[in-house]
Amino acid sequence: MSTANPAPAKLRVATVSLAGCFGCHMSFLDIDERLFELIEHIQFDRSPLTDIKTVGLCDIGLIEGGLCNAENVEVLRAFRANCRVLVAVGACAITGGLPALRNHLDVGDMLQAVYGTVPDDPELPLPLNKVHPIHEVVRIDHSLPGCPPSADAFWHLLQDLIAGREPAHGLIRYD
Numbered sequence: 001m002s003t004a005n006p007a008p009a010k011l012r013v014a015t016v017s018l019a020g021c022f023g024c025h026m027s028f029l030d031i032d033e034r035l036f037e038l039i040e041h042i043q044f045d046r047s048p049l050t051d052i053k054t055v056g057l058c059d060i061g062l063i064e065g066g067l068c069n070a071e072n073v074e075v076l077r078a079f080r081a082n083c084r085v086l087v088a089v090g091a092c093a094i095t096g097g098l099p100a101l102r103n104h105l106d107v108g109d110m111l112q113a114v115y116g117t118v119p120d121d122p123e124l125p126l127p128l129n130k131v132h133p134i135h136e137v138v139r140i141d142h143s144l145p146g147c148p149p150s151a152d153a154f155w156h157l158l159q160d161l162i163a164g165r166e167p168a169h170g171l172i173r174y175d
């Protein structure tokens with residue numbers, strides 16, 4: 001019988017883009033070859049990286065983007081219910097960011113101006129009157145500011161969470 005210690009369980013990590021541009025996900029991928037080291041410690045659940053469509057029970061949820069429609073709210077609530085630690089990633093998740101620039105406009109007028117009509121396909125999620133940051137709807141454990149946060153910021157955040165440490169804030173930037 002082998003006496004070797006079993007490998008420690010990997011942390012399960014989910015990521016999602018709500019009302020965002022996927023720039024935060026792109027920056028996450030900029031950790032480049034360190035991804036190989038990372039996947040020794042984590043495995044992905046729902047994420048554009050896995051194409052899994054629903055979130056399961058996870059240790060960490062990384063959320064890019066704010067809330068611009070009813071589907072965003074539903075996805076956010078499912079992440080909060082399933083993720084032990086929830087991280088608001090990037091300016092859009094933390095403040096509403098660029099999508100919130102529409103907040104001074106009437107949503108009906110805006111749809112009319114862009115599409116020439118108000119789209120009413122029942123498959124389209126209902127737009128919200130305003131774009132909201134995610135902390136207005138659920139409790140957030142950590143924030144990673146930036147537009148986007150740097151790859152190093154993602155790296156250090158995950159290293160801290162994997163080690164069970166409170167994340168440090170040395171690499172945060174607010175541009």
Ligand code: SF4
Pocket residue numbers: 019020021022023024064065089090091092093097098146147148149
């Ligand atoms: S914070 Fe910047 S990079 Fe991230 S989703 Fe928003 S606009 Fe895109």
